[in-house]
Amino acid sequence: MPALKVENLAKTFPLKKPLFGAARDGVRAVRPMSFEVAEGETLGVVGESGCGKSTLARMLVGLLEPSEGHIEIAGKALDNADPAAFGKLIQYVFQDPNSSLNPRKSIRQIIEAPLKRLYRMNRAERAARISEVFASVNLRDEFLDRYPHEFSGGQAQRIGIARALAANPRIIVLDEPVSALDVSVQAQVLNLLADLRAQFGLTYLFITHDLAVVEAVSDRIVVLYFGAVVELGRAERIFAAPRHPYTSLLAQSAPVVGRALTAPEQKDSELPDPLNPPPGCAFAGRCPRATDLCRATDPPLEQMGEDQFAACHHPLED
């Protein structure tokens, strides 16, 4: 049984109806997508700004109600938007560690909240659990009575991780957990996350825009473009042998030491407009391989190769 199963999950944000004329279609932030995450697996979700990765994350933890589709966590369907119901099963680590901690609460009060509300623990049980969680993220107990502004970005992010761990979830959604951190601290946090996964048998959904980071931490990777899955495959293969031209463009754009600087695409390419989406493949406007077929019909996600899937009419060869 997969730890997380998502079926045809989609989110459309309605637009305000104009005073005159008919209501417009909403913005389709996430188009119907399906995937599974196995127990103990790390699924990387990568995409550029506006690709729907944060909307997806917010639906998965119950902060946003899906427009359609199903979310199944450990065989249990959770479709309504009720964070309290999701809380024991799936938790969330925010991008900006400082803005995710209430500046007027002590660290103890912040970490206690899920224990009080989700588990109704008494004071002694909470203290024991907090010590345990704090030890596992390598923070000292004396930090508990301080306030968030006293911590650096890396420490604050550890506190954010500790809060997510305290609820004892099976799955943690990590939304750009290291992009606000300095590189030397980033590695500390990534290694901590890897240790925690091994120690507690956690399942991660790791959302980021950084290809090198996602490749270093993931088992499988989903590439999103314009609210849809364009490619899904094993982490070690997907950027080395991409099938979708967009994945290939991403891989070539990432700055790599020792690779000459070339602009990987035409200079005048425009991103698709969410208010006025193109009819066929959303990437067709930027794609060197696009044909009339691409501009007319949206390609479905199809299996290509052993465990790689891509949504493309003209996939790249191996």
Add this chain to the structure above:
Amino acid sequence: MTQFLKLLFRNRLAGFGAVVLSVILLLVLLTPILPLQNPDTTATADRFLKPFTPGHPLGTDHLGRDLLSRLLWGTRLSLAVGISAALIAATIGSAIGIVAGYFGGRTDNVIMRGVDMLMAFPYILLALAIVAALGPGLMNALIAVAAVNVPFFARNIRGVTVSLAGREFIDAARLAGMGHARIILTELLPNVLPVIVIAMSTTVGWMILETAGLSFLGLGSQPPQADLGSMLGEARSALITHPHTSVVPGLMIFLIVMSINLLGDGVRDALDPRLRSGALSRPRATTLVERQGEIPPASDDLLAIQDLHTQFHVGKRIYRAVGGVSLAVKPGECLGVIGESGSGKSVTALSVMGLVASPPGVITGGAVRFQGEDLVGAPYETLRQKRGDRVAYIFQDPLSTLHPLYRVGEQLAEAIQSHHKISSKDARTRAIALLKDVRIPNAESRIDNYPHEMSGGMRQRVGIAMALANEPDVIIADEPTTALDVTVQAQILSLLDDLRRDRGLAIVFITHDFGVVAQLCDRVAVMYAGRIVEEGPTGAVLDAPAHPYTKRLIACVPELGGGRRELAAIPGLPPVVDDLPPGCAFAPRCDKARDDCRAGDIPLDGTAPRAVRCLYAEEAV
């Protein structure tokens, strides 16, 4: 708390207000035990006695009642009513504001339109209507005054709540299983409380005035009960013949309202975090210069930063943000400056044109030479002429550097016209050409866009176009691609590379990304804790880093194609630059550090073009 009081009393007027108000409050609290006459005892024989009459220090009124006694009892009542009205209005108004701001959407719409309707009536009319409906009396006046002030609080608090409700800690609270009521009470309320206190402190005086107004009209306190408004109202008919009966309560109202307002402004200034951090002190046009030591001699580089020291003086603390940095670029060269946050790379860049905000920034040593001319301490007009004309900047976030209310074309034209006398038409033509240079499609129509109508990549291209507007010799780019997507970043980098090759531009490129440096820069300088720890040609430094910090920093950055692995993290945190250790700043995090690393200053040493600041370098340079 003591800090708050210190801040409050640093404002002399607020301190004065606090003293006056405390005296009044003390008098009013002591009124029941003071040896005063009964305020309601009439003695028509003694009517209109002048002040300083024995037995009646402030005289008597038209019924011969003792004015001092009536004044103190009246003040007591007026203050009680005003403060209660403020508390009631603040509680109800804030509750409405928080609920509207937190739930948003339709709830917000319905509530706030109701509040707007309430606000559309002139307040005195509304208060009169409320009192007319409920009947005269002090209690009803209190209700009326509270009611007319509810919208003020509701609107204020709603605004604050809306911005707080979008913060991630509210989402975190929901994920921790908290319900709406608990989130409002334990997460939102503590954060809006300072705003409520500020709003209250600035409106209490106003509410006392409004209560007095209603009493003056005979709608508040009823005879014989005294409050300040009714005392004024009763004295009105004798205003000309016996002015002291009006002057006494009038003076008291004036003192109360003035002291409360002065104190309220002081409380607001002391509580507002923006004002507390000194945002109101206007920065100077150029960075303050207090150079000690010798000024280095001129060199033949296009732009040379020579032994630059820039510090931030905050209170008693001195942050040594830049502690002796020397860098130089030649025409057509791209120099990378790499470092983590707090390493001083941005401050170095801003010091070049005196753009570090002063206070608190001070340049305390060294020189910045552009074509041999020292810019540190140069007059403002010299710097202004060179800013954007000879040396231009590109910043990280184009959304915050472009003015949101002007079209990008106007901003480009302004950049050109502030340095060259050309007509608006020519400036526009030039702006279109610039947009084409940075490869913005449909430049002719894009030029009339507002910044918010463009994507992040487009805006950064406008930022680059603006930097290019006057064909500068040097561009200083401070993390210009950090906020952009990788595909856009690749385009911007190749654009910058083309520009420097075509135009012979010198670029100082500040970043934290080794991949970007490797692709774009000829030379690289690595900064740590305000100093350069290593420099040299990019390829040499990246292939064989000599400083342990450089080596470990490269190792802890995952690289695409490296596969899944454990990353070599650097333990510990970068040092805070107000308390640097003696010797090597990296020593506490370095596994090669020995006692002599911590002893004294370590020079930046090596054979040109490479240099390293380390006693036990990884590679001999």
